[in-house]
Amino acid sequence: MADELIDIVDENNNLTGVQKMKSEAHRDGLWHRAAHIWIYNSKGEILLQLRAKGKSIGSDVWDLSAAGHIGAGEDPTISALRETQEELGLDVKSEDLESYKVIPEKMGAKDIENNEFHYVYLMRYDGDINNLKIQEEELQKIEFVSIDTIGKGLKDNPEKYFPHDMSYWNEMLIAIKNKLE
Numbered sequence: 001m002a003d004e005l006i007d008i009v010d011e012n013n014n015l016t017g018v019q020k021m022k023s024e025a026h027r028d029g030l031w032h033r034a035a036h037i038w039i040y041n042s043k044g045e046i047l048l049q050l051r052a053k054g055k056s057i058g059s060d061v062w063d064l065s066a067a068g069h070i071g072a073g074e075d076p077t078i079s080a081l082r083e084t085q086e087e088l089g090l091d092v093k094s095e096d097l098e099s100y101k102v103i104p105e106k107m108g109a110k111d112i113e114n115n116e117f118h119y120v121y122l123m124r125y126d127g128d129i130n131n132l133k134i135q136e137e138e139l140q141k142i143e144f145v146s147i148d149t150i151g152k153g154l155k156d157n158p159e160k161y162f163p164h165d166m167s168y169w170n171e172m173l174i175a176i177k178n179k180l181e
Contacts (some may be wrong), residue, residue, distance in 0.1 A: 005072040029113030035080040047145035063162035076119035089133030097121040153177035
């Protein structure tokens with residue numbers, strides 16, 4: 001994905017008034033914001049995406065349903081709606097998204113220090129996965145995967161999943177499991 005202008009925040013997620021290109025924020029380890037959308041269905045499955053080969057972070061690994069940086073001055077929910085449409089071809093309304101919480105995460109990979117506040121959203125989707133159209137420059141494919149299968153995969157083959165902190169993965173699996181009970 002092309003470089004984009006994003007807001008820089010402090011370690012408490014307060015806007016600093018500074019805007020930088022995403023590449024600069026990653027290079028310099030500056031805190032910024034991203035929208036994360038976790039899509040699940042009534043069967044107890046989560047929609048995972050296999051990230052495109054060649055991505056700067058997490059190339060060719062499984063990740064959450066849709067995600068992206070929140071643009072400079074952009075509302076997090078608007079960003080979540082945009083990313084869901086861009087990556088999955090799924091048009092949703094803000095009332096379809098449930099705001100879960102904001103979760104900070106520090107992650108280093110290659111020459112990138114990715115310090116993000118994830119604005120996390122949950123969304124139930126029981127539609128046909130074949131009706132979705134993936135953004136091929138961002139991801140290779142999508143699949144609904146059972147929560148238990150994801151948990152086992154994270155334990156047995158963590159290298160096949162995006163290198164989020166394991167506590168983040170576990171929290172989201174539990175949160176979605178609780179939504180289904």
